[in-house]
Amino acid sequence: MYRVCGLLIGFIVISCGLPASLMAQGNAFDLAAALAIAEPGATIAVPTGLYRGPIAIDKPVTLVGVDWPVIDGGGSGDVIRITAPDVTIRGFVLRNSGASLDHEHAGVTGLAARATIENNRLEDVLFGIYLKNAPGSIVRNNNVEAKDIDVGRRGDSIRLWYCEGSLVEGNTVRNGRDLIIWYANHSTIRNNLVEDSRYGLHFMSNDDLVIEANVLRRNSVGIYIMYGDGFVLRNNLLYDNRGASGYGIGLKDIDHLVAEGNRMVSNRVGMYVDVAPRANGTTVRLDQNLFAYNEIGMMLLPLVQHTLYTGNVFQENHEQIAISGGGQLVDNAWSEHGRGNYWSDYAGFDANGDEIGDLPYQAQSLFEDLLQIYPELRLYQLSPATQALDMAAKAFPIFQPQPKLVDEHPLMAPPKLAPVPGLPTTPTGANLAAAGLLVLLALLVLTQARTGHLWGHLGSARSTK
Amino acid sequence: MKQLTLLAIALFTTLAISGTAPAGTYAAPLPAVERSMLQGTLYAQPRPAFGLALPSTTDGDVHLRDLQGKVVLLFFGYTYCPDVCPTTLADIKQAFAKPGVNADEIAVLFVTVDPARDTIVRLTEFLGYFHEPSFIGVRGNDAQTAAFAYQYGAKFYREEGATGTDGYSMAHTTHLYLINRQSEWVMTVPWGTSPEQLALDLRYWLAR
Numbered sequence: 001m002y003r004v005c006g007l008l009i010g011f012i013v014i015s016c017g018l019p020a021s022l023m024a025q026g027n028a029f030d031l032a033a034a035l036a037i038a039e040p041g042a043t044i045a046v047p048t049g050l051y052r053g054p055i056a057i058d059k060p061v062t063l064v065g066v067d068w069p070v071i072d073g074g075g076s077g078d079v080i081r082i083t084a085p086d087v088t089i090r091g092f093v094l095r096n097s098g099a100s101l102d103h104e105h106a107g108v109t110g111l112a113a114r115a116t117i118e119n120n121r122l123e124d125v126l127f128g129i130y131l132k133n134a135p136g137s138i139v140r141n142n143n144v145e146a147k148d149i150d151v152g153r154r155g156d157s158i159r160l161w162y163c164e165g166s167l168v169e170g171n172t173v174r175n176g177r178d179l180i181i182w183y184a185n186h187s188t189i190r191n192n193l194v195e196d197s198r199y200g201l202h203f204m205s206n207d208d209l210v211i212e213a214n215v216l217r218r219n220s221v222g223i224y225i226m227y228g229d230g231f232v233l234r235n236n237l238l239y240d241n242r243g244a245s246g247y248g249i250g251l252k253d254i255d256h257l258v259a260e261g262n263r264m265v266s267n268r269v270g271m272y273v274d275v276a277p278r279a280n281g282t283t284v285r286l287d288q289n290l291f292a293y294n295e296i297g298m299m300l301l302p303l304v305q306h307t308l309y310t311g312n313v314f315q316e317n318h319e320q321i322a323i324s325g326g327g328q329l330v331d332n333a334w335s336e337h338g339r340g341n342y343w344s345d346y347a348g349f350d351a352n353g354d355e356i357g358d359l360p361y362q363a364q365s366l367f368e369d370l371l372q373i374y375p376e377l378r379l380y381q382l383s384p385a386t387q388a389l390d391m392a393a394k395a396f397p398i399f400q401p402q403p404k405l406v407d408e409h410p411l412m413a414p415p416k417l418a419p420v421p422g423l424p425t426t427p428t429g430a431n432l433a434a435a436g437l438l439v440l441l442a443l444l445v446l447t448q449a450r451t452g453h454l455w456g457h458l459g460s461a462r463s464t465k
Numbered sequence: 466m467k468q469l470t471l472l473a474i475a476l477f478t479t480l481a482i483s484g485t486a487p488a489g490t491y492a493a494p495l496p497a498v499e500r501s502m503l504q505g506t507l508y509a510q511p512r513p514a515f516g517l518a519l520p521s522t523t524d525g526d527v528h529l530r531d532l533q534g535k536v537v538l539l540f541f542g543y544t545y546c547p548d549v550c551p552t553t554l555a556d557i558k559q560a561f562a563k564p565g566v567n568a569d570e571i572a573v574l575f576v577t578v579d580p581a582r583d584t585i586v587r588l589t590e591f592l593g594y595f596h597e598p599s600f601i602g603v604r605g606n607d608a609q610t611a612a613f614a615y616q617y618g619a620k621f622y623r624e625e626g627a628t629g630t631d632g633y634s635m636a637h638t639t640h641l642y643l644i645n646r647q648s649e650w651v652m653t654v655p656w657g658t659s660p661e662q663l664a665l666d667l668r669y670w671l672a673r
Contacts, residue, residue, distance in 0.1 A: 034612035037605060039516030039530055045616055 031055060031071075040084075046092070053079040053094075060084050065091030068121070073097045078109040079125065088116040095123040099147060101155060106130040107144070110137065117142060124148075127155030128176065133162045141170040151177060151198050151220075160184045168192060178202040181209070190214065193422070199224050200241065210234070215422035216241060216248075222267065224250040225257075229282070233259040237422040240266045247272040248294065255282035263290045263420050270294040270317065273304050287311050290417055295378075296322045305331035309407075312341040313414040318381055319371070320345060321363045321404055326372035329405050340409035350412045361410035362403035366393035369401040495565045498669040504654065504662045505641075511649035515616035519576075519609065522589045522602035527574065529648060536670045537572045537644035538654075541610075541619045543579035543635045544591035549656065550575075553639070556660045558595050563664035568599050570671055576603040578610055578621035579635045617642045617650070645670050 031051050034044045040060045048067035054077045057063070061084075070093040073079035079094045089108060098105030106127035108117050115131055118140040122128045128144035131137050137160070144157040157176030160166055163184040171192045173179055178199040181187065185207045193215045194200035200216030201223040203209065212234040216222035220243020225231060231254060238248030246268025251257065255277040264270035270291040277284050288311040291297035297317035301324050309332065314320045320343060323329060334340050338356065348359035367386040371377050380386055393399040500507070514529060514537070521527035529537070538557060542550035554575070561568040575592060577583035583591075588602030605613060614621060621637035639656035643666065654666060 028608075028611065029615055030608035030612055033606070033608035034615075037517050037519050037609045037613060039518050039528055041530070042516035043513045044515065044612075047615060 035059070035061065041086075053077075053096075055080045057082045057087050058084050060086035062088040063090065063092070064088075065093075065120075068093050070095065073105075073107075073125075075099070076105075077103075078106050079122075080108045082108065082110040082115055083112055085112040086114045087112070088118070090116070090119050093121045093123065095125065097125040097127070099126050099149075101126065101153065104130060104155065106155065110134045113137070116140070125155075127159060128157040128173070130156070130159045131161065131163050131166075134160070135162070135164040135166065137163050137166045139166070139168045139171060143172045144176060145174050146176045148175070154198075156180050157194070157197065160187070163187070173197060180204065181206055184209075188212075194219060198243070200238075203228065211236065213420075215239070217422070219243065221245050221250060222248045222264075224252075225254055226252045227254065229255040229279075231257040233257060233262060235261040235418065235420055236263070237420050238262065238264045238267055238270070239423065242266075242268045245269075245272075246295075247299075250274070251276040251284070253278045254284075255279050257284045258287070259285070259289055260287040261289065261418055261420070263417075263423065264292070264294060264297075265290065265423065266293045268294065269296045269299045269322075271297075272299045273307075274301050275303065277306055282306070283308065285310075288415060288417055289313070290315065291317055291320075293317065295319065298322070299324055300329060301325070302327035302329065304329060308333045308336060309341055310334075310336040310339060311411075311415050313417070314341060315344045315414065319365075319368055322368065323372065323404050326369060327404075328402055332405070334405055334407040335409040338409050340407040340411060342411040342414040343407065346410050346412075348410065355412050357410040357412055361407040363405050364401060364403040365390055366399060366401050368404075495668070497672065498665050500669070503652070503666050503669055504658050505643060505652040505666050506655070507652050508650070511645070511647075511651045514644040514648050514650040515613065516648070517603075517613055519603050519605045519613070520585060521604070522585055522592060527601055527603055529644075532572045532644075533648050534646050535570055535572045536646060536667060537574060537648075539574045539576065539617065539642040539644060540640075541576050541578050541614055541617075541621060541637050543577050543637070544583050544587055545579065545630050545634070547634075549637075549639050553641070553656065554592075554595055554597075554600065556658070556663060557600075557641075558597050559660035560663040560667060561597065561599075563661065565668045565671075566664050567671065568597065571599050571667065573597070573600045574603050575600060576605075576610065576613065578614070578637045579623075580604050580606055580610060582631065614638075643670060645673060 029047050029049060031046055038044055038061050043062040043064060045064050045066050046069045048069050051069060051071045053071045053073040055071055071079050073096045075096050076098040079097050080089060094107040097107055104127055107122035107125035108129045110131040111133060113134055114136040115134050116138040117129050118138060120142045122142060122144045124147050126147055129139050129142060139158055146154045146157060154177040156178045157173040158168060158171060158179045160181045161183065164186055166184050166187045168189045169191050173194045174196050176197040179194050180202040181189065182204045183206065188210045189201060190212045195217045197219045199221045200219040201214060203225040205227045207228050208230040210232045215237045217239040219241045222238035222241040223236065241248055248264035248267040248270045250272040252274040257276060284307040286309045290313045292315035294317045297314045297320045299322045343361045346357055346361045348357040351358050367389050516529040518526045518528050540553060557573055560566060577588060583604060585604055588604060592600045592602050619638040621635055624634045624636045626632065641654040642650060643652040643654055645651045654663065
């Protein structure tokens with residue numbers, strides 16, 4: 001009796017928290033049992049431990065993992081399958097789903113409205129989070145890593161299918177296929193990091209999306225938007241996307257798009273535009289975007305029109321603007337209210353000091369025109385031969401090609417753009433140290449040279465050989 | 466007339482000394498219970514109480530959602546308990562008898578941690594000793610009870626070789642978990658809290 005009472009007093013002390021480790025000494029936690037007794041709307045705390053999946057959730061509950069419990073799918077089927085609305089999954093490690101693309105095995109498959117999947121780590125899963133017919137859902141702050149298989153055999157890290165009014169934010173995705181959104185009108189996708197995947201963000205047939213502050217790097221394509229009306233594309237970073245397509249941003253058959261503050265840096269093509277806008281009376285507006293150090297800043301189809309470009313920075317792209325298949329751009333505006341864009345290769349001047357170039361900027365290069373017909377000539381890009389060719393074209397106007405575009409009011413300096421997180425930063429300390437070492441070395445060499453010791457040493461070294 | 470006056474004075478004096486004013490006529494309202502007067506551990510942020518559906522001594526399963534609007538005291542124990550469980554239930558019953566505590570607005574969920582012995586029949590019989598209709602026995606299987614107990618940080622296990630019936634007893638957490646009318650777990654009341662103090666705690670939450 002005294003022993004039991006002693007235990008009881010001990011419990012008074014320890015039972016104020018959630019003594020997960022002590023659970024192991026007592027009764028094991030059974031997740032299925034907890035789900036069985038939970039009322040709709042209940043919040044179930046799940047202690048740390050390893051749980052065998054798949055877990056089926058058929059009532060509206062909130063599952064909260066305490067100290068990262070692991071649910072292991074055992075390599076078959078979904079790890080968690082949700083068939084009830086208003087389910088929340090938070091704080092779990094979900095791993096080892098099946099690997100059948102036919103059956104679309106996933107870490108989480110959600111088949112009902114208002115699912116909230118947040119703060120989970122998904123590992124070794126074919127599809128990561130796959131929500132079908134789940135409007136009003138939230139996918140937030142998850143970390144998704146796909147199975148270690150060839151990209152063509154992977155599933156999508158996050159896929160929304162008919163999920164109107166959803167929010168996808170703060171997720172980190174690596175080594176997946178796509179983060180893809182189908183038929184999810186009025187949704188917001190923001191603050192996600194996608195890297196080493198196929199399409200960082202892929203949008204198919206959506207209207208009224210806000211896509212902002214995402215970081216897409218080292219993917220085959222950063223963001224690709226196909227079919228839809230009404231997009232705000234804001235402050236995204238597209239960096240080093242250099243796959244077969246290699247677009248930072250790709251647009252196809254969309255209307256009413258505003259792109260502002262996006263950074264397209266070091267991609268194969270900063271932005272690719274194919275029929276946008278597609279309908280009469282609609283527009284695309286590109287404002288204060290940065291196209292820097294891409295092989296091609298923008299690649300456009302010749303029929304791209306009704307697009308306004310203003311305040312954009314075209315910085316040191318190998319080819320600032322390319323027209324796929326050749327030709328000229330018509331019915332586009334390259335300036336607004338007397339302000340155009342900044343072109344790093346602009347060679348004009350500003351006599352009146354109004355920060356607007358006095359001569360128009362013309363994207364005009366014989367070599368670039370030839371590139372559209374003979375793409376293999378890109379091998380010679382940046383070589384003296386290409387410069388000689390363009391100089392010859394200027395010297396003999398009969399060879400001068402028609403300009404691809406004319407910006408009547410080019411900016412003399414790039415506008416200041418708001419900072420965007422995610423770009424690699426220069427290691428200032430290391431640079432300073434390296435510079436210091438170089439200066440020291442130079443001083444040493446100069447001193448030695450002045451006194452003749454260095455050469456003397458070298459000479460003596462030679463003479464002793 | 467003089468006799469009547471003397472009688473009235475005598476009656477008034479008697480009432481004043483005894484303090485037994487007719488019920489409902491002269492009863493002064495009880496002072497409100499302040500937060501600082503509570504004995505239990507309060508949570509800064511109320512936690513959603515785990516809503517359960519388990520077999521009970523009522524006609525069917527007990528559902529927490531059906532108890533919304535009542536203050537719920539949740540206790541994990543067992544009927545063969547020689548000390549803590551019966552005394553805790555007795556303390557609750559005494560608290561119910563204190564002024565300002567309306568037992569009709571309170572539910573006590575007694576969740577057995579010994580389902581092997583505590584059948585619904587046994588729970589009904591045990592709780593019947595207290596003649597308190599707001600006491601509800603709840604019984605799940607081992608896994609269900611463990612899962613439920615974990616939601617409140619409660620723990621229990623079987624203690625072999627003890628002197629209890631069938632050669633074992635159950636060690637278990639002794640707290641009372643208090644759930645407010647809005648189905649939020651707001652307070653944990655430690656074992657040993659007096660009926661008077663428990664009544665104060667209950668009055669505080671009954672007023673909210």
